[in-house]
Every structure is written in C-alpha cells, then in structure tokens.
Amino acid sequence: MGRHVVAAVGEIAEGERKLVTLEGREIGVFNVKGEFYALLNKCPHSGAELCRGMVIGLAQSDEPGEYRLTRPGEFLRCPWHGWEFDIRTGQSWFDPKRVRTRAYKATIEPGSELMKGPYVAETFPVQVEENYVVVDV
Amino acid sequence: MNINVKPKSESRAQPEQKLSVVDCDIHPATKSASELFPFMAKRWQEHAVTYGSHVRQGLSEGLAHPRMTPDVARLDAWPEDGSTPGSDPEFMRKQHLDANGVELGILIPLGRSGSHQRNLDYGAALCSAVNDWQISKFCDFDKRFRASITVTQEDAPTAVAEINKRAKERRFVQVLLPPRSQEPLGRRRYWPIYEAAVANKLPIGLHLGGMGGHPSTGSGMPSYYIEEHTSMVQTMQALIASMVIEGVFEKFPELQIVLIEGGFTWEPALRWRLDKHWKRFKSEVPHLKRAPSEYVIEHFRFTTQPIDEPEDPRDMRHIVDWIGVERLMFSTDYPHWDYDDPRYALNHLGLSEAEKRKIFSGNAKGFYGLQ
Numbered sequence: 001m002g003r004h005v006v007a008a009v010g011e012i013a014e015g016e017r018k019l020v021t022l023e024g025r026e027i028g029v030f031n032v033k034g035e036f037y038a039l040l041n042k043c044p045h046s047g048a049e050l051c052r053g054m055v056i057g058l059a060q061s062d063e064p065g066e067y068r069l070t071r072p073g074e075f076l077r078c079p080w081h082g083w084e085f086d087i088r089t090g091q092s093w094f095d096p097k098r099v100r101t102r103a104y105k106a107t108i109e110p111g112s113e114l115m116k117g118p119y120v121a122e123t124f125p126v127q128v129e130e131n132y133v134v135v136d137v
Numbered sequence: 138m139n140i141n142v143k144p145k146s147e148s149r150a151q152p153e154q155k156l157s158v159v160d161c162d163i164h165p166a167t168k169s170a171s172e173l174f175p176f177m178a179k180r181w182q183e184h185a186v187t188y189g190s191h192v193r194q195g196l197s198e199g200l201a202h203p204r205m206t207p208d209v210a211r212l213d214a215w216p217e218d219g220s221t222p223g224s225d226p227e228f229m230r231k232q233h234l235d236a237n238g239v240e241l242g243i244l245i246p247l248g249r250s251g252s253h254q255r256n257l258d259y260g261a262a263l264c265s266a267v268n269d270w271q272i273s274k275f276c277d278f279d280k281r282f283r284a285s286i287t288v289t290q291e292d293a294p295t296a297v298a299e300i301n302k303r304a305k306e307r308r309f310v311q312v313l314l315p316p317r318s319q320e321p322l323g324r325r326r327y328w329p330i331y332e333a334a335v336a337n338k339l340p341i342g343l344h345l346g347g348m349g350g351h352p353s354t355g356s357g358m359p360s361y362y363i364e365e366h367t368s369m370v371q372t373m374q375a376l377i378a379s380m381v382i383e384g385v386f387e388k389f390p391e392l393q394i395v396l397i398e399g400g401f402t403w404e405p406a407l408r409w410r411l412d413k414h415w416k417r418f419k420s421e422v423p424h425l426k427r428a429p430s431e432y433v434i435e436h437f438r439f440t441t442q443p444i445d446e447p448e449d450p451r452d453m454r455h456i457v458d459w460i461g462v463e464r465l466m467f468s469t470d471y472p473h474w475d476y477d478d479p480r481y482a483l484n485h486l487g488l489s490e491a492e493k494r495k496i497f498s499g500n501a502k503g504f505y506g507l508q
Contacts (some may be wrong), residue, residue, distance in 0.1 A: 079212035
C-alpha cells in the first residue's frame with residue numbers, strides 16, 4: 001500500500017494513457033479531459049490487457065434510427081472482445097453493478113508537496129515547481 | 138490516435154496455462170496478394186494482377202459487414218511492423234504458441250481463398266497456392282503447425298485431385314470447406330469430395346469465413362454484424378440437417394466432420410427436432426436407417442470458440458453433458474477479436490482435470506491422429 005508518483009502532469013496528454021507497474025500490478029493511468037484516472041490493466045472477462053484498448057465514447061439511442069455519440073473520451077474498449085468500461089470508475093457499460101475492473105485513486109499533487117512524503121518516488125525526479133500524478137495502490 | 142501503445146507479448150501477471158493445448162483454429166494471413174505468387178504458375182500470377190478475384194458478391198476482396206476491428210483482429214495482434222495479424226509466424230509463435238502452451242496448432246486459412254472463386258481454374262490455382270504456402274511459411278517454420286487442404290468445392294473433380302495430391306503430406310490434417318456453399322452441403326454434387334476425404338483418412342473441417350457471396354441467413358442479408366456473427370449458428374444447423382438427411386453418412390460411414398467456430402450449445406436441440414420429425418417422416422427418407430441424432434453424434438465434432446457465456450454457468454455444464462465431452466475440441470480463433478483464451482475461456486464449464494485434458498488436447502489428437 002503506497003502512494004506512487006507516476007508522471008508529471010504534462011507527460012500524459014488529454015485522451016492519452018501511461019502504463020505503469022506499481023507494487024507488481026500493471027496499471028493504466030488515463031487523462032480524461034484534464035482529470036486523471038487509474039485502472040488495473042486486466043479485463044475481468046478474459047484477462048486481456050484492458051488499458052491498451054481504444055479510448056472511445058458511447059453510441060446511445062432512444063429509439064431505432066436515432067443515434068448519438070455521447071461522452072467521447074470517457075470509455076475504454078477492451079482490445080480483445082470489445083467490452084466497454086467507464087474510465088472514471090472501472091465499471092463495465094453493459095453491467096456496471098456486476099462487471100468492473102479495479103479502479104485506483106489518482107490525484108494531482110504539486111511537487112512542493114511531494115517533497116514532504118510519504119510518497120514512493122525514488123526513481124522519479126520530482127521538481128518543486130511542477131505538478132505530478134499520484135496513484136494510490 | 139490513442140491506441141499507439143507498443144504491443145507486448147511477454148508473459149505478465151496472469152494465471153499460468155499449465156495444460157498443453159491443441160488449438161483447432163488459428164488463422165494465418167498473407168502480407169499481400171503477391172505472397173502467394175511463388176506458388177502459382179506465371180499464367181495465374183498474371184491473371185491475379187490483371188483480373189483479380191471474382192466471387193459472388195460485389196467488393197470481391199471485402200466483407201459484407203465491417204468486422205468490429207480492423208482485419209477482424211485483436212488490437213494487440215498487430216506485429217510491430219504493422220503487417221496484417223496472422224502474417225508474421227515469428228510474432229504468432231511468441232504471442233500465441235509459446236505464451237499459451239500450444240502444442241499443436243491447426244491453420245485455417247480464410248483470406249485469398251480459392252474456394253469461392255467464380256473462375257474455377259483460378260480458384261484451383263489459388264487453393265493449391267494457399268496449400269503450398271501454409272507448409273512453406275508456417276509448417277516449415279515451426280513444427281507445431283498443421284495445415285488444412287483448401288479446395289474448389291464447387292468443382293468436385295478438381296477438389297478431389299487436390300486432396301489426393303496433398304494427402305501424402307502428413308502435416309495436412311483435414312480438408313477445409315466453407316459451410317456456405319452453392320447448394321446445401323449434403324447434395325450429391327459434393328459427395329466426391331467426401332469420398333476422397335474418406336479414402337485419404339482425412340476429416341472435413343467446416344469454418345465460416347465471410348459469406349462467399351451467399352446471404353448469411355435464409356431470408357437474406359441482415360443489417361448488423363451482431364446478427365451476421367450469430368447467423369453462423371443457423372448455417373451450421375442447416376448443413377448438419379442437409380448432410381444427415383441426404384444420407385451422406387449412409388454412403389460414407391467413415392466420414393468425420395468438425396464444425397469450427399459455429400458454437401455447439403444449439404446441437405442437442407437440433408438433434409431433438411430432427412428425431413421428432415423423423416418419426417413422422419421416416420417414409421420420406423427411407424435411406425436413413427437410424428434416427429438422425431445417431432448420425433449427428435457419430436459424425437460431428439465441434440470446436441469450442443466462441444464459447445457461450447450464459448448467466449448461470451451450470452447451464453453450460455448440462456449442455457456439455459448432453460453433447461459429450463469427447464465431441465468438443467478447444468480452439469482460440471487467434472488472432473481474431475473474438476479469440477478465446479485457454480486460461481479463461483472454459484473455466485465456467487465446471488470441467489474435471491481429466492475432462493480438461495480431453496477438450497484442450499486429447500480429443501483433437503485422437504480425431505486428427507496427431508502425434
């Protein structure tokens with residue numbers, strides 16, 4: 001259990017992700033519209049590397065023949081069987097209550113704060129004047 | 138693009154695949170049409186360049202529906218040089234054979250198939266080239282690969298000649314036919330192919346791959362890919378009924394068939410319906426000496442992918458028991474998007490260790506005579 005500094009804020013652009021290994025777990029850190037979220041890199045269905053999937057929006061419809069794309073950039077589609085997950089929560093779109101992947105807390109912390117600890121950042125150069133993404137595992 | 142993350146094929150924190158696996162459905166691909174040219178006479182190379190393919194549908198090199206992902210593939214199955222999934226044997230070996238403990242893998246070539254060509258002679262040249270190419274590109278590269286004989290099914294004499302020519306090469310383990318044919322597969326025009334298969338002690342593998350220009354349902358083309366993918370079930374049901382009722386297995390009692398990628402959970406219900414009707418219509422088909430279900434049980438095997446995932450997994454266990462563990466053979470469909478992973482795909486079936494060994498490898502070894 002620890003708080004890990006995984007990237008400088010500018011390193012992961014909006015719509016992009018960074019894969020990191022924290023305490024033996026592969027985790028994908030996503031920038032969704034300026035906010036950061038972290039998901040376990042493993043689909044609960046068949047173990048595929050979920051966080052390598054496409055970041056997408058949701059196609060929604062109120063009736064046949066009417067379609068709209070909603071919430072672009074907020075969902076992740078598994079690279080194997082295409083199951084869709086809410087990046088913010090790890091919940092699947094087709095069965096949010098029962099099917100989900102593990103989500104971790106990701107926050108932005110100023111470098112000045114990180115200097116104080118207790119963060120795990122031995123291999124990560126932290127500068128006082130920058131902001132960093134921190135993941136709690 | 139946000140999917141440009143590097144493919145990674147090394148093992149990661151996953152349950153280990155301890156059982157050895159015989160994968161009955163691996164799709165090899167060409168990087169380009171000209172990859173087959175070394176296996177084709179100059180005359181047909183020029184034909185391919187000048188005239189190309191003519192099949193029953195428009196968009197002759199295309200599919201009637203977009204297939205969910207580019208090239209129907211898992212997004213992580215693209216080799217690092219960006220070439221087609223399935224076209225790099227080295228990458229396939231690393232990502233699939235080695236990573237999943239695949240002891241033997243049976244190639245099911247779908248692209249550039251000669252089976253659906255309207256020009257039968259060009260079709261024969263393509264089939265023959267694809268057969269040579271499997272051996273040269275895959276089987277010679279890794280001894281775990283086994284090949285399938287592709288044939289011009291609408292031109293039986295040519296198909297028979299190709300089967301007879303290839304059967305000596307023991308790395309060919311089956312004759313591969315597309316299940317959507319010009320007429321239902323039990324019709325007598327196809328019998329010479331079955332006769333040649335039996336004479337050479339080869340089973341027939343039937344795998345859906347595109348439509349060959351035939352509508353995917355009995356009432357035509359559906360609107361959505363989800364319908365088209367599901368329609369594999371009705372295609373497989375129709376061909377079982379046709380082959381059984383036409384008397385194919387009375388004529389060729391040694392003929393063995395494996396249905397690949399069509400699922401299997403529907404099989405018991407089909408048998409029940411056939412038997413029910415047979416009791417009433419026995420005099421219409423007096424050439425059938427036994428109940429239809431007996432032919433189905435004796436002559437048809439099924440590969441497991443895409444495995445069904447019902448709400449209550451105990452339902453699957455019942456169905457497996459109704460069909461019989463011995464008739465199921467594991468397959469992944471690598472590198473396609475609907476790939477089944479051996480570490481996860483069958484976990485809900487409630488199989489014993491002995492049953493797992495049968496489905497993952499023993500049944501296929503027995504069926505194909507694999508060492």
